[in-house]
Amino acid sequence: MRKRPAEPPVRREPEAPEGCLTVAIRIPVRIVVLVLVVPVRMLWDALVVAGRFLNDALLRPLGRALLWLGRAVFVWPFVALWRWVVVPVGKALGWLGHVLVVVPLVWLYRYVLTPVGHAIAWVARGAGAALGWIAGGVGAALGWVYAALLTPVGYAVMWVLKGLGAVLAALGIGVWTALAWLVKYLVVVPAVWLYTWVLAPVGRAIGWCAKGLVWLVSMAVTGIGTALYWIARILLVLPALAVWRWILTPVGRVLAVIGRELWDALGHAWRVAGHISLAVGRFLGTLFRWIFVEPVRWVYRSVLTPVGHVVRDAVWRPAAEAARSVGRATRQALAAARESVRQARADFRRMLFGEPRRPQPVDRREPSGRETRTLGSSTTALTKD
Structure with a gap:
């Protein structure tokens, strides 16, 4: 990975010296503005925190639920309709159109229109x-007609027209x-x-x-x-210039x-x-943590966790083991009952209908199992025994 070349340091221009009016205005203005802005900034930070909490806890899950609901109500029915209704119907209509329109038209073109x-x-x-x-x-x-009749007549007419033209x-x-004369x-x-x-x-x-009159x-x-x-x-320019130069310009500079x-x-x-708002927020967070979070954490770690372990070891595990034992015994009893019912049903069937016939063994010419053929045995129609 190539390193980027170091950027040259930016040269800052020296600041212009400030006047006494600027320094005299700056401090009281900053004090007044700070007193007015601190409540606004704290309210703004509180609104930001509330908005983030509301977004994380309510708006985002609500948006996901509405998105899922919108998909379930609007998207998935149309997708299912397209996939299981429109597409098969379209394929069926296409096949019908091919069979009822395209094939007859091709036959008509090939065997009627082309010979015609x-x-x-x-x-x-x-x-x-x-x-x-x-x-x-x-x-x-x-x-x-043109060579023998029209051409001589045309020449004669041209000769007459030339004489008349002259x-x-x-x-x-x-x-x-x-x-002209x-x-x-x-x-x-x-x-x-x-x-x-x-x-x-x-x-x-x-x-x-006219020149004299124009002059x-x-x-x-x-x-x-x-x-x-x-x-x-x-009457106009010099007073306006004086007002701009000696009144408006100084006042504008002061206002600027x-x-x-x-x-x-x-x-x-x-x-x-x-x-200040960050410090206050951290103080309130620390106060909330020491008043509510730490006691709850201490109660969870020191009281609820040991009690939960005791309940788990003394109550839940023995109860679960007993339940598993009861389940195993119940399953074994049910299996034994199913086997007894199956045996009784088989005995009753044998008592009514007798023993079922067993299939007779068939004399096979092919070797059974993994036996190999020898020279004395054959499976063809000409050489079998």
Whole structure:
């Protein structure tokens, strides 16, 4: 077994020096808290002892009895029902289902559906071959029609459509050129002139006016915001900061010291009260032992044990020996009575029916007992005497 490496010692940081206020608060707070906590701790320890005794003496046996009762009432009947009713019934139903459903279905599939399916497949293959032959003939005929009739007609139609497309393309190009010239000199040139000499100067003037208006509004908002900031800072922030720095912070520090000392005092008082409660409990236990347990033990050892030994040696053992002797004599008398009744019954049967027949000895060819065969004796059918 490998030894665990020794852990390095933990370095503790030096405690900060405590102030006079902390030392002045600590002692009276601990005294008051100790006086208040000792009865609570003793009551708590008494409740813990009573709870343990109640758990060991009442709740745990009661829980075991309720658990056994619950098993006897709820679990064991269902287990017996499952084991001796549901499982056999399920096996019987499974066997019936196998015999009445599975076996007929297997027979139907094997000896009816499979031959019918093979026949249908054979018919379908024949029909498919016939349809394929017909489709091949139709396809050949359609191929001849396409090659000998439709292809020349299609070429002629394409030649006519190409001529019409060339004529229509020439007409479209002329019309598109005329429309483009008209749109350029009737729409585009006036629109460019209007944008260059009218809309652009007006837009620049409107943008300059809007920039000036935005600058004025931003300067007004900035001035109002600065004024409101300084008003709020002077009227709200600086008084709140002064109250926080010069009132709430010192009071909070004092309350933190009091709360920390009160918490430490509670822990210290709880531990001290535990020691006091332990000492009181040991004193009461010792007192109970010397008042009740030791006298009872002395009475048991010095009085009841010798009396019990005397009673055992003088009364119980002779009485038990006498009882055993009486039992042995009674058993012997009963055995003798049973034997006498058996003999009388046998004599009465012989007197009425006579002696029973004794079986006649049979001449056996096989050697009896542990005798061995010899060359002069045999047990076969051909060589026996």
